[in-house]
Amino acid sequence: MNKFLMSGNNIIGEAAIRAGCRFYAGYPITPQNELTEYMAEHMRNAEGGVFIQSESEVAAIHMITGAAAAGARVMTSSSSPGISLKQEGISSLAACELPSVIVNIMRGGPGLGNIRPAQGDYFQATRGGGHGDYRTIVFGPATCQELADLTMDAFDLADKYRTPVMILADGMMGQMMEPVIFKKPKPRQYSENFMLRGAGDGKSKIIRGLILDAIDMEEHNWKLARKYEVITKSEIRYETYQTDDAELVVVAYGTAARIAKGAIKRLREHNKVKAGLFRPITLWPFPETQLRSLSGKIKDFLVFEMSTGQMLEDVRLSLQGYADIGFHGRPGGAVPTPAELANVIARYYEKKD
Amino acid sequence: MATKAIFSGFGGQGVLMMGYSLAHSAMNKGYHVTFLPSYGAEVRGGTANCTVAIAEEEIASPVASEPDYLVAMNSPSLFTFQNKITAGGVIFLNSSIIKDHPNRPDVDICSVPCSELAEEMGNSRVANIIMMGAFIKKTGIVTAEIYLQSLESILGSKKKSAAEINRRAFSTGFDYLKN
Amino acid sequence: MAKVIFQRPKYLKENVFHYCPGCGHSIAHRLIAEVIEEMGIRGITIGVPPAGCAVLAYNYFDLDMIEAQHGRGPALATGLKRTLPDRFVFSYQGDGDLAAIGIAESFHAANRGENITVFFINNAVYGMTGGQMAPTTILEQRTTTTPAGRHKTLDGYPVKVCELLSQLPGVAYAQRCTLTSPAQVNKTKKAIRKAFQCQKDALGFSIVEILSPCPTNWKMSPIDACKWIDEVMSKEFPLDVFKDITPAAQKNTEAV
Ligand SMILES: Cc1ncc(C[n+]2csc(CCOP(=O)(O)OP(=O)(O)O)c2C)c(N)n1
Ligand code: SF4
Numbered sequence: 001m002n003k004f005l006m007s008g009n010n011i012i013g014e015a016a017i018r019a020g021c022r023f024y025a026g027y028p029i030t031p032q033n034e035l036t037e038y039m040a041e042h043m044r045n046a047e048g049g050v051f052i053q054s055e056s057e058v059a060a061i062h063m064i065t066g067a068a069a070a071g072a073r074v075m076t077s078s079s080s081p082g083i084s085l086k087q088e089g090i091s092s093l094a095a096c097e098l099p100s101v102i103v104n105i106m107r108g109g110p111g112l113g114n115i116r117p118a119q120g121d122y123f124q125a126t127r128g129g130g131h132g133d134y135r136t137i138v139f140g141p142a143t144c145q146e147l148a149d150l151t152m153d154a155f156d157l158a159d160k161y162r163t164p165v166m167i168l169a170d171g172m173m174g175q176m177m178e179p180v181i182f183k184k185p186k187p188r189q190y191s192e193n194f195m196l197r198g199a200g201d202g203k204s205k206i207i208r209g210l211i212l213d214a215i216d217m218e219e220h221n222w223k224l225a226r227k228y229e230v231i232t233k234s235e236i237r238y239e240t241y242q243t244d245d246a247e248l249v250v251v252a253y254g255t256a257a258r259i260a261k262g263a264i265k266r267l268r269e270h271n272k273v274k275a276g277l278f279r280p281i282t283l284w285p286f287p288e289t290q291l292r293s294l295s296g297k298i299k300d301f302l303v304f305e306m307s308t309g310q311m312l313e314d315v316r317l318s319l320q321g322y323a324d325i326g327f328h329g330r331p332g333g334a335v336p337t338p339a340e341l342a343n344v345i346a347r348y349y350e351k352k353d
Numbered sequence: 354m355a356t357k358a359i360f361s362g363f364g365g366q367g368v369l370m371m372g373y374s375l376a377h378s379a380m381n382k383g384y385h386v387t388f389l390p391s392y393g394a395e396v397r398g399g400t401a402n403c404t405v406a407i408a409e410e411e412i413a414s415p416v417a418s419e420p421d422y423l424v425a426m427n428s429p430s431l432f433t434f435q436n437k438i439t440a441g442g443v444i445f446l447n448s449s450i451i452k453d454h455p456n457r458p459d460v461d462i463c464s465v466p467c468s469e470l471a472e473e474m475g476n477s478r479v480a481n482i483i484m485m486g487a488f489i490k491k492t493g494i495v496t497a498e499i500y501l502q503s504l505e506s507i508l509g510s511k512k513k514s515a516a517e518i519n520r521r522a523f524s525t526g527f528d529y530l531k532n
Numbered sequence: 533m534a535k536v537i538f539q540r541p542k543y544l545k546e547n548v549f550h551y552c553p554g555c556g557h558s559i560a561h562r563l564i565a566e567v568i569e570e571m572g573i574r575g576i577t578i579g580v581p582p583a584g585c586a587v588l589a590y591n592y593f594d595l596d597m598i599e600a601q602h603g604r605g606p607a608l609a610t611g612l613k614r615t616l617p618d619r620f621v622f623s624y625q626g627d628g629d630l631a632a633i634g635i636a637e638s639f640h641a642a643n644r645g646e647n648i649t650v651f652f653i654n655n656a657v658y659g660m661t662g663g664q665m666a667p668t669t670i671l672e673q674r675t676t677t678t679p680a681g682r683h684k685t686l687d688g689y690p691v692k693v694c695e696l697l698s699q700l701p702g703v704a705y706a707q708r709c710t711l712t713s714p715a716q717v718n719k720t721k722k723a724i725r726k727a728f729q730c731q732k733d734a735l736g737f738s739i740v741e742i743l744s745p746c747p748t749n750w751k752m753s754p755i756d757a758c759k760w761i762d763e764v765m766s767k768e769f770p771l772d773v774f775k776d777i778t779p780a781a782q783k784n785t786e787a788v
Contacts, residue, residue, distance in 0.1 A: 005377050005388065027633065028661040028677070030393045036664070040677040044686070053665055053677045053687070056603070056633035081583075081601065112583060112599060115393040143411075176415045177373070177388035179380045262413020338413040 004180050008147050008173040011180050012103055013038035015151035016075050017046050019185040021101070023067035023074040025052040025060040029082045030115040031171035032105035036077065057082035061089025061102075068098040069207050071195035073155055073188065077103035079171070080121050081112060083129075090164055091130030094224070095209030099158035099190065101151070102136070103167045105174035108333035116333020117171035117255055122310035125168045126284040133221050135228050137165040137235065138283040140253040144178035146281075152185050159190040161231055168283060170306065172255045172335065228285075237281035238290055242268070246276030248300040248349050251291065251315050253280050255335065256304050262338030263345055272342070273349045283311070288318040295322040302326040302348055304341065306334070324352070354408065355385075356494065357417035359434050361402035362426025362447070367481035370507075371424060372403035374485065378495045378503035379407040387415035400429060407494060422492060424484060426467075428453055445488055447480065463491055463530070470525050479522035486526025497527060541565035543574050543594040550588060554754025556744025557586050559711045560653060563721045564622075565593060571728060577620040578612055580605045584626035585659040603634025606641035609648045620731055622649040628658045631667035631691045638697070645702025645736035649727045652693060652739055654708075655746035656765060663749030667691040670768045675749075690768055694741050698774035704735035706774040710743040710766060712758040726778065735777055743769055 006014065013035050016024070024043050026036040036053065043051035050067070054060035057078050064074035078086060083104045093100050106121050108114040125138045137157055139150040147169065154165040196205060211217040241261055243249055252260040257279040264275045278294060278301075280287050295301075301323050303312045308329050315325055328344050330336055336344075358375065362368040369390055376388040390403040404417045419439040425431040426447045435455050438444060443461040449468035465487045471480040482504070489500050501523060505516050540546075544565045549558045568574050574595060581589035583602035590597040600608040605623035613621040630638050630652050641648065657675055658664040664677040670690050672681040682690075698706040705727055709720040720742055727738035743765055745757035752760060773781075 003380065005373070005380050005386070007388075007390075028628070028658050028664040030661050033661050033664065033676070037676045037679075041679050051686075055635065055667070112587070112601065171392075172389070172415065175389060175392050177376065179386060258413050261411070265413070335414070335416060337416065337418045339418070 002181065004182075005177050006144070006180055007034055007175060007177045008144050008169065009034035009105065009175070010038045011144050011147045012077070012151050012167065013042065015148040015182060016101070016155070017042055017049070018182055019073065019152040019155045020188055021073045021075045021155065022046060022048050023050045023064060023072040024076065025054045025063040026077050027054050027057050027060055027082060029079045031107060031117070031174050032077050032079045032103070035103065035105070035174070057085035058088065061086040061093075064100055065089055065093055065096070065098060068093070068100050069096070069196050071192065071197065073099075073159075075101040075103065077105065079105045079107045079115075080109045080118075083121060083124065087124075087130035090136065091128070091132050091134065092209050093164040094128070094130075094134035094136065095132065095220075096207045097162040097194070097224075098164070098207070099155075099162050100164045101154045101158055101167065102164055104169070106168065106170040108331070114333050115171060117173070117306065117335055118331060118333050119170060119254060119256060119306040120308075120310070120331060121168065122283065122305070122307060125166050126286070126314070134224055135284055137161070137163060137231060137285075139165070139167050140281060140283045141167065141169055141173065142254050142257045142279065144173070144176065144180050147173060148180045148182055150281075152183065156186055156189075157235065159188060161227055162194065163227065163231075168254070170255050171333075232285040235282060236285050236287045236290065238287040239277075239279040239281060240294075241277040241279070243276035243278065243294060243298070245274055246298055247274045248302060248345070249276045249278050249294055249298050250302050250304055250345060251278045251280075251311070252304040253283060253311065256306050259336060259338050259341050260304050263341035266338060266342040267345060272346050275345055275349075280311070286314045286318065288314070291315065291318040292320065292322065295319050299323045300326070300349070300352060302328060302345060304328045307331045326352075355406040355412050356408065356422075357404060357406045357420040358422035358424065359402060359404050359417055359420045359437075360424045360426075361400070361430030361434060364401045366426045367478070368401050368424075368426055369403050371481045371485055371488075372405045374500065374504050374507055375488070375494065376405045376407070377507055378500040379405075381503055382495050382499055384408060385410060385412050387412045389415040402430065402434075422488070424488060425451060426481070426484070427451065431455060443491060445484060445491075447484065449480075463487060465526060465529055467526060470529065471522065474518075474522060474525065476518060476522070479518060482519050482522040483526035483529070486523040486528075487530050488526075489523075490527045490530045497523065542569045544592055545594050547591050549592060551585065552746075552748045554745055554747040554757060555585070556655065556711050556742065556746070557653060559717060560651065560720075560742055560744065561586075561589065561592050563717070563724055564624075564651060567721060567724045567728060568595070571725070573620050573728070576618065577622070578616070580609050580612070580621070580623040582623070582625045582629040583660070584629050584653075586624055586626065586653065587660065589624055603629050603632070604637055605629065605634065606646070606648065606650060607637040610641050610644070610646050613646060613648050617647070620649070620728060622651060622728075624651045625653065626659065627652070627654045627656065627666040627668040627693075631693050635667075635691075638693075639700075642697045642737045642739070643700045643702050645704070647731055647734050647736055648738075649731050650737070650739040651724070651727075652741040653744045654693070654741055654769065655744045655749075657746055657749045659746050659749055663746075668693075668769070670765065692769060694739065694772075694774040697737075697739060700737075703737045703739070703775050704730045704777045705738040706741070707739075707776070708741040708743065708769060708771050708774070710761055710771060711745070712743075712761050726776075730778060733778070741769075743771070
């Protein structure tokens with residue numbers, strides 16, 4: 001199989017095009033510019049491919065909304081401040097049940113923040129982000145290979161559930177190159193029923209989020225909620241590493257999870273702490289019961305995030321008081337080395353003893 | 354444990370290419386690799402650097418807090434990174450440009466006048482490949498053959514002459530270092 | 533006794549500019565600082581830097597300043613000015629900031645005739661993010677998002693901000709200038725002064741567009757970048773006064 005050495009940003013672009021994405025709109029923002037630039041270079045060469053550098057992130061999200069309604073596989077990408085601007089459109093995509101993929105290569109925030117890798121958008125991503133009662137499926141890839149695989153899967157899930165899917169990565173994942181193998185994309189499976197193609201002689205259709213009648217709106221909300229329940233039952237993904245004999249489990253996702261894995265290896269090599277890793281891959285739906293099941297044997301958990309503590313709340317909700325939870329955060333673009341994190345874990349564990 | 358190298362210099366000296374070609378050849382040898390370029394406002398003012406990590410196992414962090422190797426193509430690169438190199442590591446200096454001496458008694462210094470050697474070859478643009486010749490010889494991370502194969506596949510074998518120049522540049526650097 | 537003929541303007545801080553060699557932002561900063569000094573308005577001026585290469589402008593201007601999100605400068609400046617009508621308020625913006633993401637804010641601040649000044653640095657690319665297409669990128673120009681050159685049917689046409697905004701009744705003054713020669717620099721300085729004067733006289737919205745070299749993303753030497761402005765860019769974006777309702781200007785037109 002063909003192995004490529006590519007940056008995360010380019011990998012997302014290539015995976016999307018291979019998966020049949022034929023409409024991309026985006027606006028430059030560091031650290032995801034290479035993705036927009038990759039699409040500028042390659043999308044128009046793909047058959048039927050459309051690339052638009054939009055005038056803003058607001059425009060981009062509404063452009064992909066139109067293209068999704070017309071039946072294209074669509075994607076937009078940005079980084080934190082731009083993702084904030086897209087929220088209006090993401091809310092609409094969820095309301096109108098339009099399949100779409102949104103990439104957030106997170107940077108330090110709030111405000112303009114900086115362009116270093118960070119994980120401060122977890123709440124925004126996993127709680128819906130925009131207004132109204134909705135969720136988006138959120139993937140938190142930790143390697144470039146996973147970026148490729150999950151980007152392809154994101155399109156499939158978006159079609160399967162007719163819902164926006166977000167890839168939540170950070171500046172490190174976007175900029176870093178690693179070897180990658182692109183899997184064969186699955187053939188697209190979707191129903192054409194919802195798409196607008198012009199009514200012809202048939203019955204006309206509308207796509208809308210506006211439902212003025214309260215009871216009808218309530219029913220729409222419950223319909224979405226039932227869909228989210230199915231997603232929660234069927235689409236959870238996570239990885240465990242060395243949890244079988246662990247005395248302490250680190251919970252981390254994305255870049256933070258890579259660092260944590262390195263730290264755990266060190267700790268075990270030096271016979272310091274028998275630590276393990278629990279890594280959610282879907283951040284929403286969060287692998288709640290899977291994490292809780294660990295608390296039968298293990299009573300110490302340490303959440304590590306490149307934020308001041310956001311996924312921490314999901315871990316608390318999952319463990320429901322069955323185990324002790326510590327937290328270590330490095331917000332604002334600071335990324336610790338595995339050695340530094342190993343020390344933090346060791347100190348935390350010793351103090352607990 | 355991962356072996357980590359930082360390549361640094363002016364934009365235009367081809368430092369990203371150096372790192373990329375090393376990572377690519379290590380990948381072809383079956384290693385796990387990561388390549389992390391400097392980006393954003395860091396690059397303004399015309400400096401560039403990248404970090405390559407190579408290991409037998411998964412790599413946790415693509416960042417090098419204590420790199421084993423520094424390849425400094427200009428003086429600012431030397432000043433920025435020399436204190437990070439791990440004890441017993443190696444600093445490769447483009448001695449055509451860098452007249453300062455590193456302040457580290459505990460690392461091996463490998464001076465290669467790669468800009469001058471490139472001028473002598475009549476092609477100033479291959480200074481980076483000359484340095485890579487020296488780097489590969491000294492570190493032995495991959496064999497010369499694997500490296501050159503990677504280089505050719507990266508640059509595309511469109512121009513036979515370009516491939517030939519790169520081969521010669523690589524040997525110049527490789528042979529410059531006495532065993 | 534030695535006579536000082538050239539020195540750092542009083543209201544530029546001691547910090548070294550982070551701009552690339554040959555970048556127009558540095559000159560534009562200097563001119564604005566000089567005018568503020570000459571008009572004696574430093575204590576009553578508030579500046580709004582953009583998201584763009586000039587995002588750190590507050591490190592250079594010794595003025596009260598508040599950061600705006602990308603493109604929102606004119607809205608933020610509106611809030612400042614309406615609250616402090618006797619202060620001078622300016623927004624400093626690039627072409628992406630003003631004419632892409634912030635076109636709505638710019639257009640409507642101008643249309644409301646907000647009594648603020650906008651300094652508009654047109655360098656035909658997105659500098660900060662690495663040379664992507666800007667609304668002002670000219671046709672066929674290669675950028676990192678128009679690798680084959682800007683294509684009119686796929687990417688649209690260059691936006692002419694002064695021409696557009698000068699149509700709005702709220703606009704008092706709109707001039708396009710450049711920085712490619714000492715004479716042009718002097719003209720630009722005069723325009724900056726006039727814009728502030730409009731604000732002083734409460735005439736409405738004033739904008740000075742400055743065609744500004746970005747050697748880094750144009751991949752040119754600073755001198756070639758200036759040449760490109762003179763020979764190519766200023767053909768697309770003519771240097772001119774597009775609107776001027778100051779009494780002096782009105783008198784001139786009557787005389788013609
Ligand atoms: C909402 C949002 N989107 C994108 C960005 C990233 N960004 C920062 S500056 C900039 C454009 C800069 O170009 P321009 O306005 O032309 O100014 P220049 O850097 O050329 O001076 C962009 C896209 C951002 N900060 N916020
Ligand atoms: S990138 Fe262009 S606009 Fe930005 S500082 Fe450099 S020359 Fe100036």
